[in-house]
Amino acid sequence: MRNDQQGITEDQWRQAKLVWDHHLMRHELRPVDVAIGLGSHDLGVATHSAELYRSGLFPTLVFSGGNSPTTANVFPRGEAVHYREHAIGLGVPAEAILLEPNAGNTGQNITLSREVLAAAGITPTSVLLVSKPYMERRSFATARKLWPEVEILCASEPLEFDDYLKSIGDEKLVLDMLVGDLQRVIEYPKLGFAIEQEVPEDVHAAYEFLVRDGFTSRLVNP
Incomplete structure (x- = not known):
């Protein structure tokens, strides 16, 4: 079981990991200008x-x-x-x-x-x-x-999710950021700020779960 001293439960971690994985593009790097x-x-x-x-x-x-x-x-x-x-x-x-x-x-x-x-x-x-x-x-x-x-x-730094949480030292901040970034991925194309990106159903459900659980400090117009 995870240590939830910072208020991050097992379920919240599991949903956040889905969002985390979606944010990674996993590009194969090569020389660029x-x-x-x-x-x-x-x-x-x-x-x-x-x-x-x-x-x-x-x-x-x-x-x-x-x-x-x-x-x-x-x-x-x-x-x-x-x-x-x-x-x-x-x-x-x-x-x-x-x-x-x-x-x-x-x-x-x-x-x-x-x-x-x-x-x-x-x-x-x-x-x-x-x-x-x-x-x-x-x-x-x-x-x-x-x-x-x-x-x-x-x-980005090739860190596993748990290692990244430890490196930042504030699990709630990271989950707030994960949620805020996914909201922008979803909403910004409608405003002309970004191209459309497909969000799988399980990732969208994870996002809604985390919003309901209060990870909303980085949302635009929550």
Whole structure:
């Protein structure tokens, strides 16, 4: 049985795991023109971006992100700034990193990073988005809508669900995020923010279960 000291029951974990698995795109990685590390509360994005750079998958890395309610205290100078410093500390040359410090949402991550790349004289045909594991599908759907001429691949730290929960240290926050991201996957195509993504019936049922159980802090207009 799971330890539910943080209020996460066995049933909640099981439903959240369905949602977690759906968010993963499981793309087979190959060399691309550039990578974009999408800012968030999770420094693992910067860590994995650095690992992928050192493996030779891309020559240029953009870190994108300003602040949000979940990151202002963790990264007071902005997500992208802290990501860049972390990646340099892991051996990525400063000259290989471009900074986009203003984005406040995923759409802005894409459009503003594209502008930063254009200003640097870079027009990529293939882009690797590095994100939190449960943000892969939403970032893919957003980029395909806003940057359709570019081939999009997605990557995240290769962590099992339990390991990710431990790495963040706040199970409720992670489940709230899982639910919020799936809501956006479902609703944003209707608003023109992303391409449509099929959501299997069991995943949609898991989402509704978690909403009923109160994992709603990251919902848009709950």
